[in-house]
Amino acid sequence: MGRKRALIAGKHLIYCFGLIFCYVLQTTPGFLQIFGVKPFLVIPAVIAIAMQEGEFTGALYGALGGMLCDMGANTFYGFYTLTLFLYGAAVGLALIYLMKNDRKTAVLCCLVYTGGMALIEYIFYYLLYGFAGNWQVLLFQLTPRVLYTCLVMPLFYFGERKLFDYFSRRTEEI
């Protein structure tokens, strides 16, 4: 029983440090930057965790990932925390009742969240203020960021699945 608990604790420790590590890489100047565009790394990690762990754990890691994203971003505090919290729960539930747990679903989930957030950011931070040429932000900054993030999503999906399977197998063995 004790070993089982230790395994579960170990898994969650890896998740926590994994998210912090993703945040550090995400904010490292120049890291993975192509033509001035960088991918989100925390968001795919949270989605991958929610897909394997379900709605409860997904929501909690969504909140943690969101807090990290809020620290780096110049948006109002809670923008990412609340949305990722809700989205983590939603992804977990969708996987139970609606969708298959595969790579395509992972990319779709990533596209829906990052695309939705990009649209909200565009509307509330640029469009409503009426800044001249605001469409350029959508075209050259937000859309490439969404696509780039979706491109790295499968890596997180397969990585998390391997990790989840490994810990599930080890727990069953006990």
Next chain:
Amino acid sequence: MKDFFQSTKFKILAAVFVVLCAFMLRATMSGGLTPLTSQLLSVVTTPLQSAASGVSESVGGLYRHLFQAGEIEEENAQLEEKVRTLTQQVADLERYRRENEQLREYLEIKEEHSDFSFASASVIGRDTAERFYSFTIDAGSEAGIEKFDPVITSDGLVGLVSEVGKNYAKVLTILDTTIEVGAYDIRTRDIGTTSGDITLARNGQLRLNMLPKDCTVSQGDLIYTTGYGGLYPKDLAIGEVTEIHTDSSGMSMYAVIDPLSDIETVKDVLVITSFEGQGEQVFE
């Protein structure tokens, strides 16, 4: 699905949601005061970010050194160890040179503006969701930094502090569309306001708006802060005029400015924590 909404897990998640909403409301109502959660997380993340940005910065130089070592290795394998030692020395010297440069710049600005108090900081984060090259620095309230403090390099104005944590602060640059700075042409004394522009920001430029129709501002003129408003000190260099245009209303002119500071790649900055006239008009 119905089971989930009746479960204990749902009740716990609902409680967490309420707590997160409370944190968000507090952060909004306290006017940008960094929430407790961010303060706690920053204790772990800031040192890691600092290390990561240091590694990222030195990767370019490291590749160069490795390449040279490879060439030398081909010529003479026995010198490999010596090259490695020299490479380490070069890296050390580079670090000392940078520190020396930073201190000299600090001294020069200090001599020019004796009323300034500074906190020096390094850029440790440029997030994916950054706006107009905004960044995070490795110094915060512990170093005396407060919200709205101006951020500069020895070349000129970079931006202002938008949020402060204990050991970090977020900086919005002058390329941001929400940042306006009172400015004047040092040659013609024409006064205007600089602000970010989405199109120009992609080239690292900004606008000097509201210039009189009959102004004589021309290409190559230097633009400095007026100090009006108490947010920025007087006579900080902003940039150099590259183009002059009539604005869309036809009533005034605007100039395109190249900032003197390299905002897109800036690595070390100085935060002006106090200066003569700070906050006089803004907070009265």
